[in-house]
Amino acid sequence: MEALILYYDDTYPSVKEQKAFEKNIFNKTHRTDSEIALLEGLTVVYKSSIDLYFYVIGSSYENELMLMAVLNCLFDSLSQMLRKNVEKRALLENMEGLFLAVDEIVDGGVILESDPQQVVHRVALRGEDVPLTEQTVSQVYLFSLHPPSGFELFCNFPNKLGP
Numbered sequence: 001m002e003a004l005i006l007y008y009d010d011t012y013p014s015v016k017e018q019k020a021f022e023k024n025i026f027n028k029t030h031r032t033d034s035e036i037a038l039l040e041g042l043t044v045v046y047k048s049s050i051d052l053y054f055y056v057i058g059s060s061y062e063n064e065l066m067l068m069a070v071l072n073c074l075f076d077s078l079s080q081m082l083r084k085n086v087e088k089r090a091l092l093e094n095m096e097g098l099f100l101a102v103d104e105i106v107d108g109g110v111i112l113e114s115d116p117q118q119v120v121h122r123v124a125l126r127g128e129d130v131p132l133t134e135q136t137v138s139q140v141y142l143f144s145l146h147p148p149s150g151f152e153l154f155c156n157f158p159n160k161l162g163p
Contacts, residue, residue: 008109050087069114076116
């Protein structure tokens with residue numbers, strides 16, 4: 001079960017191609033201890049935590065250190081927001097935090113922020129300004145719009161993509 005998957009270009013235009021790509025990445029990365037891989041001409045940085053896998057994917061021309069900075073910012077932000085309990089159940093109960101954090105870190109494939117302290121602070125401020133239900137709906141709507149080219153970001157739960 002995927003929690004959030006964003007494609008910022010049309011490298012994989014159909015849902016079928018996207019699912020095949022996601023399954024391929026998971027199969028190539030879920031049993032390794034490394035944090036970076038090259039797959040299908042793309043740079044993949046990833047991290048796992050208990051029952052979650054986080055991926056940030058860019059073209060082979062993207063700087064892997066910048067991709068890793070995005071991944072670490074997302075993970076560290078979620079870790080702070082979830083009180084170091086980065087696991088499936090906690091994330092599902094706080095999906096709006098995930099949406100807001102991603103919205104603060106990346107906009108349309110453009111990296112906006114890489115400091116988790118700033119992300120957590122901004123998410124907290126946004127939580128005070130807008131009712132929770134509106135945040136969630138607006139964030140889901142924003143992420144479903146046609147994003148411009150950039151890099152891909154997704155977080156998945158292994159039970160759907162596993163072998």
